[in-house]
Amino acid sequence: MSRAVVLRASGLRKVFGGRVVACADIDFELAAGEVVGIVGESGSGKSTLLRCLAGLAAPDAGTVEIAIDGGERVDLWQLDEVARAQALRSALGLVHQNPRDGLKLGISAGGNVAEPLMVSGIRHYGRLREVALDWLERVEVPRRRIDDLPSTFSGGMQQRLQIARSLAPGPRILLLDEPTGGLDVSVQARLLDLLRSLVRELGVAALIVTHDLGVARLLADRLLVMLRGRVIEAGLADQVLDDPQAPYTQKLVASMLRI
Numbered sequence: 489m490s491r492a493v494v495l496r497a498s499g500l501r502k503v504f505g506g507r508v509v510a511c512a513d514i515d516f517e518l519a520a521g522e523v524v525g526i527v528g529e530s531g532s533g534k535s536t537l538l539r540c541l542a543g544l545a546a547p548d549a550g551t552v553e554i555a556i557d558g559g560e561r562v563d564l565w566q567l568d569e570v571a572r573a574q575a576l577r578s579a580l581g582l583v584h585q586n587p588r589d590g591l592k593l594g595i596s597a598g599g600n601v602a603e604p605l606m607v608s609g610i611r612h613y614g615r616l617r618e619v620a621l622d623w624l625e626r627v628e629v630p631r632r633r634i635d636d637l638p639s640t641f642s643g644g645m646q647q648r649l650q651i652a653r654s655l656a657p658g659p660r661i662l663l664l665d666e667p668t669g670g671l672d673v674s675v676q677a678r679l680l681d682l683l684r685s686l687v688r689e690l691g692v693a694a695l696i697v698t699h700d701l702g703v704a705r706l707l708a709d710r711l712l713v714m715l716r717g718r719v720i721e722a723g724l725a726d727q728v729l730d731d732p733q734a735p736y737t738q739k740l741v742a743s744m745l746r747i
């Protein structure tokens with residue numbers, strides 16, 4: 489049986505200043521539990537696409553449908569602001585490249601995990617603390633750090649905390665924008681291992697933007713290759729990386745092999 493579609497982009501287009509076409513004619517689906525990588529060089533439109541999907545930037549044309557509670561799909565940009573925020577809160581988690589963009593720096597690590605749960609209706613302090621402790625453990629942040637501010641954490645630990653904050657409310661969809669960018673190689677490897685096992689264990693559908701094909705190979709089932717705002721190649725990750733069809737993808741893969 490084919491898996492339910494949890495996110496669908498159709499004819500998505502975003503233009504800046506009337507002439508910079510950041511995204512054009514983007515069509516794709518993300519199925520429940522699937523991991524899709526979006527790769528392409530700097531400026532190809534990856535982050536803009538993610539921002540349109542995450543409700544952060546309104547597309548100029550096209551639709552973004554996401555599955556909400558009960559499996560019904562809603563068109564994100566047809567909803568009013570309140571309904572859109574609510575749909576996003578219940579269905580979607582977002583991990584920014586810079587953890588500081590996704591964390592509340594003025595509240596404790598535990599508070600960062602608990603806050604989205606409070607918004608979704610859990611009010612009991614003891615229960616919130618228990619769930620926060622459980623999540624800290626899952627992302628390998630020592631439990632004793634629960635009352636510490638994120639600014640006292642290392643970059644890798646901050647990123648793991650941001651992942652806990654995004655996943656704690658139980659979203660069906662997780663969007664990640666270069667989640668390992670800016671981290672040391674050894675820290676990156678640990679984070680990738682953690683992400684891979686969390687995503688598989690929770691069965692969350694993930695869309696991961698990366699310019700690192702190694703990250704894409706490790707995490708993604710399927711890949712979309714972007715060039716100048718368009719998806720120029722799409723397919724199973726191994727297929728795209730082992731037998732790229734588009735000349736641009738061939739160059740991208742060859743440049744990775746040279747490193």
Ligand SMILES: Nc1ncnc2c1ncn2[C@@H]1O[C@H](COP(=O)(O)OP(=O)(O)OP(=O)(O)O)[C@@H](O)[C@H]1O
Nearest residue numbers: 504508510528529530531532533534535536537699
């Ligand atoms: N807010 C903005 N205003 C004007 N132009 C923008 C804006 N955001 C992005 N762009 C332009 O849109 C195009 C796509 O940018 P985008 O950041 O989406 O690419 P990217 O593939 O994510 O690049 P990177 O890997 O460097 O983040 C680029 O030409 C960029 O300069």
